[in-house]
Amino acid sequence: MKKIVKRIGWFIKEERFSYAMGIAALGLIAILNLIPPKIIGNVIDSIVENTLTSEALLLYLLVFLAIGVVVYFLRYAWRMFIFGTSYRLERKMRMSLFKHFTRMSPSFYQKYRTGDLMAHATNDIRAIQRVAGGGVLQFADSILTGVSVLIAMFLSVDWKLTLLALIPMPFMIIGAQKLSKKLHEAFFDAQASFSDMNNRVHESISGIKVMKAFGQEKSDINRFGEVTDDVYNRYYRVSLIDVLFEPLFTIVIMSSYVIILWFGIRLIQQGDITTGRLSTFISYVHQLMWPMMAIGFLMNTIERGNASFDRIEKIMNEEESVLNHNKNEYQIPHGDLCFNLEHFKYPNDEHPVLKDIQFTLKQGQTLGIVGKTGSGKSTLIKLLLREYDGYQGYIELDGVNIKEYNLHALRDAVGYVPQDNFLFSMSIEDNIRFGNPETTHEEVIEAAKIADVHDDIVDFEFGYETLMGEKGISLSGGQRQRVSIARALVLKPNILILDDSLSAVDAKTEEKILSGLKYSRQNETTIISAHRLSALKHADLILVLDEGQIIERGTHASLMEAQGWYAKIFKQQEYEREEHQDGSIDN
Numbered sequence: 001m002k003k004i005v006k007r008i009g010w011f012i013k014e015e016r017f018s019y020a021m022g023i024a025a026l027g028l029i030a031i032l033n034l035i036p037p038k039i040i041g042n043v044i045d046s047i048v049e050n051t052l053t054s055e056a057l058l059l060y061l062l063v064f065l066a067i068g069v070v071v072y073f074l075r076y077a078w079r080m081f082i083f084g085t086s087y088r089l090e091r092k093m094r095m096s097l098f099k100h101f102t103r104m105s106p107s108f109y110q111k112y113r114t115g116d117l118m119a120h121a122t123n124d125i126r127a128i129q130r131v132a133g134g135g136v137l138q139f140a141d142s143i144l145t146g147v148s149v150l151i152a153m154f155l156s157v158d159w160k161l162t163l164l165a166l167i168p169m170p171f172m173i174i175g176a177q178k179l180s181k182k183l184h185e186a187f188f189d190a191q192a193s194f195s196d197m198n199n200r201v202h203e204s205i206s207g208i209k210v211m212k213a214f215g216q217e218k219s220d221i222n223r224f225g226e227v228t229d230d231v232y233n234r235y236y237r238v239s240l241i242d243v244l245f246e247p248l249f250t251i252v253i254m255s256s257y258v259i260i261l262w263f264g265i266r267l268i269q270q271g272d273i274t275t276g277r278l279s280t281f282i283s284y285v286h287q288l289m290w291p292m293m294a295i296g297f298l299m300n301t302i303e304r305g306n307a308s309f310d311r312i313e314k315i316m317n318e319e320e321s322v323l324n325h326n327k328n329e330y331q332i333p334h335g336d337l338c339f340n341l342e343h344f345k346y347p348n349d350e351h352p353v354l355k356d357i358q359f360t361l362k363q364g365q366t367l368g369i370v371g372k373t374g375s376g377k378s379t380l381i382k383l384l385l386r387e388y389d390g391y392q393g394y395i396e397l398d399g400v401n402i403k404e405y406n407l408h409a410l411r412d413a414v415g416y417v418p419q420d421n422f423l424f425s426m427s428i429e430d431n432i433r434f435g436n437p438e439t440t441h442e443e444v445i446e447a448a449k450i451a452d453v454h455d456d457i458v459d460f461e462f463g464y465e466t467l468m469g470e471k472g473i474s475l476s477g478g479q480r481q482r483v484s485i486a487r488a489l490v491l492k493p494n495i496l497i498l499d500d501s502l503s504a505v506d507a508k509t510e511e512k513i514l515s516g517l518k519y520s521r522q523n524e525t526t527i528i529s530a531h532r533l534s535a536l537k538h539a540d541l542i543l544v545l546d547e548g549q550i551i552e553r554g555t556h557a558s559l560m561e562a563q564g565w566y567a568k569i570f571k572q573q574e575y576e577r578e579e580h581q582d583g584s585i586d587n
């Protein structure tokens with residue numbers, strides 16, 4: 001309880017107005033609900049004493065009706081205030097989690113499968129939302145209704161009968177808690193086996209040719225029979241537990257009634273209370289059932305909320321503990337880069353992957369990195385992103401060692417399009433605004449235009465709403481790369497890094513994107529690694545890497561003049577390109 005209050009307390013504090021209104025509505029309902037049993041008791045007494053006038057009866061009925069109407073609106077109000085507000089927590093948590101996802105390095109995505117990540121995040125965030133919604137309701141209502149009904153019981157008869165009537169209540173609390181826990185577990189179990197079955201169907205259908213070829217249909221049908229039986233059994237168990245709530249309720253309330261009647265009738269016979277009062281008392285006992293159940297439910301809501309919070313916290317703390325010392329203020333670097341690396345080895349590796357890498361880059365300049373596969377281009381970029389810290393030398397941004405920056409601030413400054421891009425199973429638009437959920441539609445379009453993927457997107461049937469991934473369409477490699485670039489662009493990063501991000505895009509499109517970038521990013525730093533040398537013609541500095549060392553450096557013009565590796569490969573690529581475009585070489 002303490003733990004969860006600490007964890008979502010900030011949110012309840014932030015939304016204290018909504019919660020106060022919701023709880024006020026709950027309190028009013030609790031009090032109004034006390035009136036009808038009182039009226040019924042009075043009517044019974046008047047009937048017994050033969051004093052019921054039709055005016056009085058009409059008045060009673062009107063009050064009944066009025067209470068019904070008012071309670072209806074109050075119920076609406078607390079739902080809006082408490083449940084409505086709790087969804088805002090869900091939205092907030094989702095946003096910070098997504099933001100966190102964008103800061104994670106590729107190794108994070110190797111460790112966690114994207115699908116699992118999304119599914120868990122969704123379920124866990126939902127469980128926490130339930131604490132802020134259902135949990136708050138269960139807590140407030142069990143206290144408000146519980147206390148007001150107890151006071152009313154005490155006033156309508158006496159404290160002795162009230163205490164006696166309470167004897168079976170602990171069974172209600174414990175029973176509700178145990179059952180709802182079991183129900184939840186059984187339900188998750190059933191859901192898991194259901195998705196297992198779906199996977200099986202999927203497998204069988206995609207493997208149907210193979211199966212036929214091997215004459216395995218029969219055993220597959222048998223196997224599937226077992227799976228469906230399993231699903232059936234598990235859902236059957238869910239309903240078995242579900243139906244137990246009703247008997248629990250009945251047993252507890254009947255035991256209470258037996259006790260009340262046994263002692264209550266004696267009180268009537270002794271003339272201590274009237275029949276009407278006893279009837280009012282019995283109605284109150286009935287009203288006490290829900291708050292008792294709510295206490296039981298509340299324990300589970302909190303337990304699940306805490307478990308989910310633990311999981312999300314684990315993801316949120318990922319990496320931070322390794323690298324982020326948090327010793328510095330949150331200052332975002334602009335992009336004056338100075339590399340002075342003596343050498344770097346991957347952990348558990350013998351030979352250095354990078355050696356003697358020295359260069360500087362001013363804010364607003366573009367750096368090009370070229371070299372064969374395996375020459376160390378991606379590694380150089382990873383060091384800048386602080387995926388690895390174990391190197392000799394230093395890397396500075398704005399004259400400050402990158403290890404001194406808050407890791408989040410550093411990553412906030414960088415828009416990184418990795419070599420192996422990943423897209424989520426959501427709409428194209430959401431994929432693009434992934435790093436910043438507050439990006440407007442116009443900004444998404446602007447980024448897509450610079451990344452030259454806008455025209456492709458509007459050609460899809462559902463445009464920007466087109467779903468990607470398993471349930472949606474699959475994009476071509478070049479389209480995926482361009483969507484990934486748009487995703488980095490909406491962040492308006494001080495440093496944009498494209499690591500071989502245009503390999504699947506044709507030369508013409510590549511040129512278009514790069515000149516668009518040059519225009520829109522005149523004052524920001526850009527780092528591009530590429531296979532196609534023509535992509536880097538406009539770079540202010542080009543580094544040619546080979547086996548982790550800079551073998552040539554300069555601008556396109558100076559490198560061409562030097563007639564080294566760069567000039568040779570450039571000519572070769574131009575030649576291949578012309579051949580490709582013309583289809584033939586005549587001269």
Ligand SMILES: Nc1ncnc2c1ncn2[C@@H]1O[C@H](COP(=O)(O)OP(=O)(O)O)[C@@H](O)[C@H]1O
Nearest residue numbers: 346349353371372373374375376377378379380
């Ligand atoms: N995580 C890693 N652990 C060990 N060695 C690695 C790792 N990643 C890359 N390497 C090695 O480092 C060298 C440089 O790789 P990389 O930076 O990816 O080159 P490029 O991006 O130029 O193709 C290669 O020999 C590669 O095998």
Ligand SMILES: [Mg+2]
Nearest residue numbers: 377378419500
């Ligand atoms: Mg690479």
